Amino acid sequence: MIKCATCAVKNKCLKDMKCDLIKPKYGKIKHVVGVISGKGGVGKSTVTGVLAVQLRKLGYKVGVLDGDITGPSMPRFFGLEKERTGYAPTDVENxxxxxxxxxxxGIKTISMNFMIEEEEPLLWKGPVLGNVLMQLFTDTDWGELDYLLIDMPPGTGDVAMTIMEQFPVDYLVMVSTPQNMVSMIVQKVVNMAEKLEIPVKGVIQNLSYIKCNHCGEKMNVFTRNTAESQAEKMGLPLLAELPINPDFSEHLEAGQAERFAATNPEYDVIMEAFRNDEQEIYARNKAVKKKTIPFL
Incomplete structure (x- = not known):
């Protein structure tokens, strides 16, 4: 399969053709967004869940694909770890x-942990993982979705590359924490996305601060550098800062993270960067089309 980034005639076709990208067989998805981090443990899955909740609050139809196949976390975020994926017949026999x-x-979610026991490891290598993930995307009955969020595995490995190369990703959202080490590794992912011609909308800094219970002052725990300055070093817009919140952790452990994220106004800030989303995507695609017209 020829990739757009390496195609000899890429300047002669339009972006909306997406000739080399996989498509869902059962449903229609308007926007596909990858949520990724440079390393694990920064709260990428939590940010994916919070973003899905906030989009749903705005009335969008939302789905989540747990793309971190060897470390799936989305069922636990939504308190669904005991649920199992269903199967339905299609128009084709068997x-x-x-x-x-x-x-x-009402967020539609698919994960390998809906198909196996939570503690069972998957002893699969890169190509198999990529093929399974593609099947989860193409063979799920998504229905009509405004947004599908993909909780991607951290780093620049095989599965992350498969998603960037073969999925119809509109853009990526980077998740980072205040430490300089994390920011450095995030830059690797940003550079990979640039080489594969995947737009990066910006960075969400998780665990950014803790708020005093008495006076409400925000206190930086990991660094004195501001989130804005760290985002600037990465060359990315800062989309939002999310706090260290012990109450959120308690609700997560109790399987109530979705409800907490939906009712706590601290997390509404994450949506400010997405209010003009459709206009931005339309403008970006239109700009690409304008650029290619002279070569037709």
Whole structure:
């Protein structure tokens, strides 16, 4: 399969053709967004869940694909770890489609942990992981979605590259924490996205601060550098800062993270950067088309 980034005639075709990208067989997805980090443990899956909740609050139809196949976390975020994926017949004999598990807010979710026991490891290598992930995307009955968020594995490995090369990703959202070491590794992912011609919308800094229970002052725990300055070093817009919140951790452990993220105004800030999303995507695609017209 020829990739757009290496195609000899890439300047002669339009972006909306997406001739080399996989498509869902059962449903229609308007926007696909990859959520990624440079390393694990920065709260990428939490940010994916919070973003999904906030988009749902605005009335969008939202789905989540747990793309971190060897370390799936989305069922636990939504309190659905005991649920199992359903299967439904298709128009083709002996061919079935996955039925996603829906959260309390109606977010459609698919994950390998809906198919195996939570503590069972997957002893698969890169090509198999990539093929399984593509099947989860193409063979799930998504219905009509405004947004599908992909909780991507951290780093620049095989699965992350498969998503960037073969999925119809509109853009990536980077997740980081205040430490300089994390920012350095995030830059590797940013550079990979640039080489593969995947737009990066910006960075969400998680665990950015802790708020005093008495006076409400924000205190930086990991560094004195501001989130804005760290985002500037990465060459990315700062989309939002999310706090260290012990109450959120308690709700997560109790399987109530979705409800907490939906009712706590601290997390509404994450949506400010997405309010003009459709206009930005349209403008970016239109700009690409304008650029290619002279070569037709």
């Amino acid at each position: 061919v079935f489609k996955f039925v996603p598990v829906e959260t309390g807010l």
